[in-house]
Amino acid sequence: MAGYRIMVIDDEKIVGDMAKMSLEQDGYEVETFLNAAPALERLREERFDIVVTDYKMKGIDGMEVLKTVKKLFPATKVIMITAFANLDAAIEALRGDVHDFFPKPVKIKELKASIQRALKRP
Amino acid sequence: MNNTFKLFEPFLSRVSRSFRLWKRSESPESFSVIFDRFREVLERNNRSLEIITDMGEKLGGDYLFDVMYIRKAYGELREEIRGSILNFDLLTRNRYPELHAAYERIDTLIRRMVDGIPSMAREMVISFDNIDWHKFREVGGKNAHLSEVKNRLKLNVPEAFVITTDAFDAFIDHNGLRERIAQRPDAMIDETAMKALQESILQGEIPAVIDIALRDALEKIREKSGDCFLAVRSSAEEEDGGFSFAGQFETILNVHLDDVAVKDAYKKVVASLYSSKAMAYQRQLGYEIGRMRMAVGCVVMVDAVSSGVMYSTGPGGNEGYLLINATWGLGGSLVEGKIDGDLYVVRKESEPEMVNAAYGKKGSMMISLKEGGTTEVRTPDDMEMKPCLTGEQIAELAREGMIIEKYFGNPCDIEWAIGKSGTISILQARPLMIQGEGERPAIVDEDWADSGYALLFRNRGTVVQKGAGSGKVFAVKHPDELNSFPKGAVLVARHDSSLFVQVMPIASAIITEIGTPMSHMATLCREMKVPTVVNVGDAVLTLKQGQEVTLYAGDENTVAVYEGVARHLLARGQADSVMMEDVYEFRKKRYIMRYITPLNLVDPLMNEFTPEGCKSMHDILRFMHEKAVAELVESARRESIRSRGHGNVMKLDISVPAGIIVMDIGGGLDVHSDDTKATLEQIRSVPLRAIIRGMVHPGLWQSEAISLKVNDFLSSMMRMPDIVSDSEHYAGYNIAVISKEYVNLSIRFGYHFTMLDCYCSDSARNNHIYFRFVGGATDIVKRSRRVELIAAILREYGFNITTKGDLIVARLANIGRDETEALLDKVGRLIAYTRQLDALLHDDSAVTQYTRDFLSGHYEH
Numbered sequence: 001m002a003g004y005r006i007m008v009i010d011d012e013k014i015v016g017d018m019a020k021m022s023l024e025q026d027g028y029e030v031e032t033f034l035n036a037a038p039a040l041e042r043l044r045e046e047r048f049d050i051v052v053t054d055y056k057m058k059g060i061d062g063m064e065v066l067k068t069v070k071k072l073f074p075a076t077k078v079i080m081i082t083a084f085a086n087l088d089a090a091i092e093a094l095r096g097d098v099h100d101f102f103p104k105p106v107k108i109k110e111l112k113a114s115i116q117r118a119l120k121r122p
Numbered sequence: 123m124n125n126t127f128k129l130f131e132p133f134l135s136r137v138s139r140s141f142r143l144w145k146r147s148e149s150p151e152s153f154s155v156i157f158d159r160f161r162e163v164l165e166r167n168n169r170s171l172e173i174i175t176d177m178g179e180k181l182g183g184d185y186l187f188d189v190m191y192i193r194k195a196y197g198e199l200r201e202e203i204r205g206s207i208l209n210f211d212l213l214t215r216n217r218y219p220e221l222h223a224a225y226e227r228i229d230t231l232i233r234r235m236v237d238g239i240p241s242m243a244r245e246m247v248i249s250f251d252n253i254d255w256h257k258f259r260e261v262g263g264k265n266a267h268l269s270e271v272k273n274r275l276k277l278n279v280p281e282a283f284v285i286t287t288d289a290f291d292a293f294i295d296h297n298g299l300r301e302r303i304a305q306r307p308d309a310m311i312d313e314t315a316m317k318a319l320q321e322s323i324l325q326g327e328i329p330a331v332i333d334i335a336l337r338d339a340l341e342k343i344r345e346k347s348g349d350c351f352l353a354v355r356s357s358a359e360e361e362d363g364g365f366s367f368a369g370q371f372e373t374i375l376n377v378h379l380d381d382v383a384v385k386d387a388y389k390k391v392v393a394s395l396y397s398s399k400a401m402a403y404q405r406q407l408g409y410e411i412g413r414m415r416m417a418v419g420c421v422v423m424v425d426a427v428s429s430g431v432m433y434s435t436g437p438g439g440n441e442g443y444l445l446i447n448a449t450w451g452l453g454g455s456l457v458e459g460k461i462d463g464d465l466y467v468v469r470k471e472s473e474p475e476m477v478n479a480a481y482g483k484k485g486s487m488m489i490s491l492k493e494g495g496t497t498e499v500r501t502p503d504d505m506e507m508k509p510c511l512t513g514e515q516i517a518e519l520a521r522e523g524m525i526i527e528k529y530f531g532n533p534c535d536i537e538w539a540i541g542k543s544g545t546i547s548i549l550q551a552r553p554l555m556i557q558g559e560g561e562r563p564a565i566v567d568e569d570w571a572d573s574g575y576a577l578l579f580r581n582r583g584t585v586v587q588k589g590a591g592s593g594k595v596f597a598v599k600h601p602d603e604l605n606s607f608p609k610g611a612v613l614v615a616r617h618d619s620s621l622f623v624q625v626m627p628i629a630s631a632i633i634t635e636i637g638t639p640m641s642h643m644a645t646l647c648r649e650m651k652v653p654t655v656v657n658v659g660d661a662v663l664t665l666k667q668g669q670e671v672t673l674y675a676g677d678e679n680t681v682a683v684y685e686g687v688a689r690h691l692l693a694r695g696q697a698d699s700v701m702m703e704d705v706y707e708f709r710k711k712r713y714i715m716r717y718i719t720p721l722n723l724v725d726p727l728m729n730e731f732t733p734e735g736c737k738s739m740h741d742i743l744r745f746m747h748e749k750a751v752a753e754l755v756e757s758a759r760r761e762s763i764r765s766r767g768h769g770n771v772m773k774l775d776i777s778v779p780a781g782i783i784v785m786d787i788g789g790g791l792d793v794h795s796d797d798t799k800a801t802l803e804q805i806r807s808v809p810l811r812a813i814i815r816g817m818v819h820p821g822l823w824q825s826e827a828i829s830l831k832v833n834d835f836l837s838s839m840m841r842m843p844d845i846v847s848d849s850e851h852y853a854g855y856n857i858a859v860i861s862k863e864y865v866n867l868s869i870r871f872g873y874h875f876t877m878l879d880c881y882c883s884d885s886a887r888n889n890h891i892y893f894r895f896v897g898g899a900t901d902i903v904k905r906s907r908r909v910e911l912i913a914a915i916l917r918e919y920g921f922n923i924t925t926k927g928d929l930i931v932a933r934l935a936n937i938g939r940d941e942t943e944a945l946l947d948k949v950g951r952l953i954a955y956t957r958q959l960d961a962l963l964h965d966d967s968a969v970t971q972y973t974r975d976f977l978s979g980h981y982e983h
Contacts, residue, residue: 013707014707017705083191105180105185108184108186
């Protein structure tokens with residue numbers, strides 16, 4: 001999976017740290033952010049293949065991240081993770097063309113499988 | 123004998139206590155109310171254990187989780203446990219008020235950790251002997267590890283104490299350094315500022331609160347070890363697992379047992395936390411710079427003839443070997459890489475074998491100075507090339523290394539020294555970070571074929587703890603046999619049992635025929651990282667005593683057992699869990715599980731089986747379960763006495779003259795309102811039906827007329843009044859209190875009293891069988907033969923047995939429904955079988971004979 005770049009945005013450090021550790025093991029390049037504003041800035045500088053973002057965050061939330069990414073970089077896939085497994089949020093995200101939606105805790109294996117699917121699909 | 127009595131004591135006191143209660147209470151609560159409370163305790167305990175298992179899984183490294191998850195899951199766990207305690211209090215009529223304090227203590231610890239509130243205890247100095255489970259964070263990782271080697275593994279560690287992380291905070295605050303140690307996470311490390319900070323620490327004043335505690339600790343060391351010297355060394359705050367910090371911080375050797383000298387050394391060690399080297403290292407590991415707190419260990423110096431380092435696993439990743447590096451005198455020059463020393467390669471087996479040695483030229487050696495400090499001197503010529511260790515010392519060091527590695531579930535870097543007396547002292551034990559071999563794919567089918575080892579069985583059973591282990595099969599039928607369990611063996615047993623914990627530190631793997639991944643044992647296996655598979659069924663028969671085997675337990679219940687030591691599998695088995703250990707936030711968050719999962723109250727008969735002995739939420743649940751069962755047994759017994767002659771009872775109409783009266787408290791019988799008797803077919807109580815089936819088994823009732831000799835008869839007449847103190851209540855009646863999943867059966871045949879209490883449901887965790895047998899005609903010799911016979915048979919079925927005189931208590935818990943039914947059938951047969959058997963037990967060989975007969979299904983006397 002060398003060469004693919006993944007961004008992880010979550011306001012809890014542990015999520016980003018764990019995701020980084022396990023995704024880097026598979027050869028991805030991973031950058032993590034504790035909030036969305038600098039993450040979106042970074043997206044303007046550098047192309048990312050996948051953005052994994054928390055749904056509920058202070059300031060810019062996951063839905064806004066999704067909308068911005070889809071508007072600016074339609075090819076980048078967004079995977080949403082959330083502590084609130086609520087149906088409305090999932091539907092809203094799906095309408096916004098989210099690639100996948102996971103309630104936390106997320107099984108890392110499943111997240112990786114989802115990332116692989118996202119990279120296969122054009 | 124004393125020991126037996128001790129084991130038996132809790133039971134006796136329980137009986138006498140419940141008698142007092144029973145007499146005191148004018149209108150005891152109805153049994154069905156008591157039973158409902160019992161069930162509520164069980165159900166809540168079950169849900170609690172499910173939450174604990176789920177938390178263990180989610181926090182195990184395979185999931186991304188956040189604090190919100192921990193709060194939510196722990197919140198649910200608290201709810202269940204509190205509800206359980208409430209019902210438990212009602213059930214036991216507040217007999218264990220101390221349980222509340224135990225719960226509060228553990229709950230406070232956990233909630234503080236979840237919410238990041240610092241500890242309130244603020245102990246400045248703690249002796250190694252007093253380092254308890256809940257003080258690990260205060261003493262730092264290295265000290266915690268070493269104190270465990272001393273206190274739990276009972277290996278030889280010198281006298282020592284710790285200046286705690288709370289003392290560190292007190293020191294920093296007292297000298298107004300708090301702001302200066304805080305660093306912005308992304309800022310460059312300012313070297314000049316750090317140098318100035320170190321200088322301020324060296325000049326800092328030790329606050330009185332530390333000073334007093336320190337002098338006290340030094341005095342205690344002097345009392346025990348005389349006028350000795352100390353090694354003063356760093357121990358960074360323990361989160362979980364953690365990093366070695368090898369060589370990052372200062373260690374001061376041979377410090378005078380004097381408060382000024384120790385305080386100076388202390389400040390040097392604390393200052394070393396802020397060296398630019400150490401700061402860069404912390405940042406690299408993801409620590410928030412300036413947040414790390416440091417404890418300092420003060421350990422009595424060993425006047426070392428030789429010393430060195432041991433890697434419990436060779437860094438080449440070769441798991442089968444350990445390395446010992448040794449030199450004359452103190453080990454300092456070795457650690458710093460100044461001299462070669464001797465290198466010994468030892469194969470890790472139950473009898474460790476040295477397979478290679480290289481003797482370095484030990485041109486110089488470090489020795490302690492009488493005035494304090496150390497110096498390097500020339501090694502005497504005749505010692506330069508001479509091996510520092512004897513074969514015996516190498517083997518003993520290796521054995522200790524293996525014990526330590528097993529205990530921590532990780533390869534360890536161990537510092538040791540051998541004093542003039544030849545005794546080995548362990549000075550340090552810290553995790554050894556060994557690079558993994560990169561990606562390790564799951565085992566695929568080809569692997570089985572290509573392995574070159576004979577496959578004994580595969581994909582049978584349930585994986586409890588992933589991993590791989592190999593060793594000689596040691597089949598355990600009864601807990602007593604655990605005493606002779608060889609180091610490194612593979613434990614094979616019929617049932618799982620939490621008693622196995624005593625050999626877990628030295629077991630390579632555990633395989634059981636029956637068992638669940640949710641049992642107490644399973645939790646312990648996960649905690650101790652012993653590769654374990656349960657429920658393999660009759661596949662267990664392919665394993666022969668003493669045979670060398672390898673167990674591989676992987677993802678999705680991939681199980682394989684090979685003949686021989688399959689080293690490639692051992693390497694692969696260790697892969698999975700290691701990775702996340704490197705994530706600081708993960709270790710920190712997962713730390714709370716230390717106060718939730720571990721089970722310390724393993725054996726209900728041990729002295730610590732008290733509310734005060736509870737160190738985790740799991741302990742609290744275990745304690746309640748055990749005492750709730752005890753309460754139920756006694757309540758049911760009282761109920762059966764009370765209900766005699768009352769309306770809500772019914773005679774059992776079965777094919778043998780057992781004369782059993784049944785009292786149904788819910789769902790135990792399927793009878794019409796006009797029925798006066800219940801038949802076997804009408805019994806809906808799962809456990810009662812199983813017992814009765816056993817009792818009416820063909821061949822058990824044909825031999826009614828066994829003549830008692832005159833002596834037997836007289837002897838039984840004389841004994842009648844003291845068979846049990848309440849025997850008159852039972853006279854003439856055999857009573858069963860039942861529900862759909864429960865039975866409490868009191869039965870008297872001739873002069874034998876049997877009491878059987880059993881809960882038998884679909885959830886193995888709830889199930890228990892409690893069997894008590896007492897009294898009987900015939901002389902004392904025959905009575906003890908009968909005890910022997912019953913004990914031998916029940917032991918064969920896996921029961922834990924306690925005997926005293928002619929009383930037997932047998933217990934078994936955590937067994938699946940089918941297994942429970944099968945056992946009850948056997949116990950039913952045994953009750954019928956032993957009715958008059960003792961009159962036949964004329965000599966000791968008869969015990970063996972009848973035991974064998976019974977076990978092979980020959981019931982005719």
